Amino acid sequence: MGAAPSDHQHDSVMIHNAQHAKNFARDHGNNKKHYEASIEQMGKLLNFQKNPIKPNLGDQNDIKHIEIDGVHYEITQFINRGGFGQVYKAQDRKRNRVVAVKIMKNTAGVQEEIQSEIHFLRLIKSIAIDSHPVIDYYGCKFTKESIFIAMELAATDLLTFWFNNAAHREPQQKFMFGIVIIVHVLRALIFLEKLNIIHGDIKPQNLVIVQSPRQHFHVKLIDFGTVEKMNTRCALITVDANKAYTVYFASPEFLRRDSNNVMARHLHKKSDAWAAGVMFYVLFFERFPWKNEFEYENFCNSPHARDIIVPREGGYKAIIELLLKKDPEERASAKSTYLQMKGHPSLSIIIKIFHEHFCSVDNVCFMQVPIDLRQELSKLPRSGHRNPAANPPASTILTSVFGARRPCRYGRACYNFERDHRKEFAHPGDSDYRMSGGNQQDEKLKCRYGADCFRHDSEHRNKYVHPEEIDPDLLKKVKCRYGRACYDKTIDHLRTYSHPDDFKKEKCRYGSRCYKTNDQEHMARFWH
Secondary structure, three states: OOOOOOHHHHHHHHHHHHHHHHHHHHHHHHHHHHHHHHHHHHHHHHHHHOOOOOOOHHHOOOOOEEEEOOEEEEEEEEEEEEOOEEEEEEEEOOOOEEEEEEEEEOOOOHHHHHHHHHHHHHHHOOOOOOOOOEOOEEEEEEOOOEEEEEEEOOOEEHHHHHHHHOOOOOHHHHHHHHHHHHHHHHHHHHHHHHOOEEOOOOOHHHEEEEEOOOOOEEEEEOOOOOOEEOOOOOOEEEOOOOOOOOOOOOOHHHHOEOOOOOEOOEEEOOHHHHHHHHHHHHHHHOOOOOOOHHHHHHHHHOOOOOOOOOOOHHHOHHHHHHHOOOOOOOOOOHHHHHHHHHHOOOHHHHHHHHHHHOOOOHHHHOOOOOHHHHHHHHOOOOOOOEOOOOOOOHHHHHHOOOOOOEEOOOHHHOOOOOHHHHHHEEOOOOOOOOOOOOOHHHHOEEOOOHHHOOOOOHHHHHHEEOHHHHOHHHHHOEEOOOHHHOOOOOHHHHHHEEOHHHHHOEEOOOHHHOOOOOOHHHHHHEEO
């Protein structure tokens, strides 16, 4: 009675622990080998995309040779025709390089738009980074009748690649393929986030598959005709009423209507993240989250519309749901999504293999953008572009103790998007927003991942507050084994056990004296 464990018991425990560690290492090794084999197979899939395209005789162009920016190209093959013009495969014999040549009609206004896009491409391609996430631009030529653009040749677009090669594979391999595609896309969006740029038309047709020298591939961005430059302080901008967009991929803040039933045309710094979430949903579940455009417009404009619930099948739920938050302030950015995946025990293995076989994502996450490049980007002409906080009045600067603008007292609950209001007041998400009064934890934002957060770096922890920091009472509770699937709403159960969504709720001021424990709306909002 009360005696210490025997040496035999101690040895048994040590043997058990050693066996457990051995099994874990074996499983980890097996998973790593399986993931690496899947990635090797993904690289080989591009061989199917490199088969010669049968030319359509009706689409042949009379031009067989063309010189663009001093480089002679031989047109060898027709590839595609679209509303923008025709695309041909061409050969630069001198450099032994195969390119794509886009031929468009030179109509009124088009030349200026193309020149602006080319200037943008030249600026961002000046950033020296391995495996650049933007399609390579080689040159352009203008004639009275036509515009010729030489660019990097892509094998196919993301939509075609996925449904031809990955969509119908067995679940584990499809999941692996899906994570690789997600990381590729997040890498491209992180690059834009670092430049404070919104692409404005993220969709699977605007991401293309490009063969890499190592027989693998990269996903690259194309079509920058809708790009917008964000003010570094402001999380929200208003754009031209005639700005082009694609239904479903356009974010709720862009399509939301004001009191006059006019579309707001707001873009948030996380609007591209929304489009990526919709794109992942379409690729992995082969449908949109809404039945039709009418249902989507109701979703955007109804204050009672709930966030999208992503199916559990496939294993993408946690990633996609936070990208599809209707409130852009609650929405995950591309960088935060990637860093959470990198910190995840299982996904981190795939990301490590991704870095070995494809390219690094960290080099984009932590890249330094030269000041002179930022200045050049800020000069990009955007027709009809209006930034609500571009020129704060001098009186605001003098009277505010928080910087250029005073913090809005309504914070995240503010629905005033008028230009004058946004000029004078900063809101959560703006770089110059600060909470007035309170302690350091009050100034932090709640981490949207809550208890499921996998990030422990100081940058994240100094900016966001987590469950263990908010209230010591949460730590005293035992975690409910049913988690989010728990249906026991009795006060005794809620007092004893904590649940994953407790962190998102406010603390009920009545505590154990609360008489609304049978009220589902109250219980969904407060924890006890």
